[in-house]
Amino acid sequence: MWPRMDGIRVLELGTPGELRTELTELTLSGAKTATAGLPALDYDAEREAVEHVGERLVLVDDSGMRAGEVEVTRVELVPFGEVGWEFARAEGEGYTSVGHWRESHRRYWEGQGCEVGDDTTIVCLWFRLV
Template sequence: MALTLDQLRSKYPDALAWSFGDSPELASQLSTLVIAGKKVATCGALLTWNAEASKPQPGGYSIILNGDNRPVCVIRTTGLFLTRFDRVTPEMAMLEGEGDLSLDHWKQEHQRFFQREGTFHPEMELVFETFQLAEVI
């Protein structure tokens, strides 16, 4: 039986709850990659990060929601660091676990995402987060 969001909040009292991406389809696709062990990192625009009230912290937990806004897994943040879009390495792109795992694919898809968000610039600052899968719901 799957745990509800309220039950997970009881189990992980300080956990954040959020979904990847900017659409239900992307949220489900990326959460599936996390559950499969292929996605162990994510990133976001520093401008967006600074505007958020709650932020992941190393050692902290996040309840990941799918495109239906249902909890599907819990991750634990293992690291946070700043980088720039134009300084993302092939190794960093691979950690995100998306597409063919190449830097070219990463740049293409993330540029599209950040353009939709209105934050894209080739030298934009990113918060890069690494994490480990703590629990599958």
């Protein structure tokens, strides 16, 4: 189960350390307005439902402290091979193409022990800082 703060689910971006710090800063700057999740890793293993439009999440920093709050504006479950440029760009991490996005995410999830194929379902989550 994901941690809660004041009864609201917590959003922890990336893995602890440098990556989480970078992604949190991108979100707080407004550059990052989307993030991708892998159901098997991020939802099923934690017994959590996919977020829904209008849901608010507490964004936490690397130390687990509240850094801000986001509101979910859009949620799509999409096969990995069909994730488009609109989403890749909204992640705000400097991807130069959808291929670059796919390569980076495939490597990240494989590093977490999950193989990703073109037909693997991905949660594409858009949000706005509130």
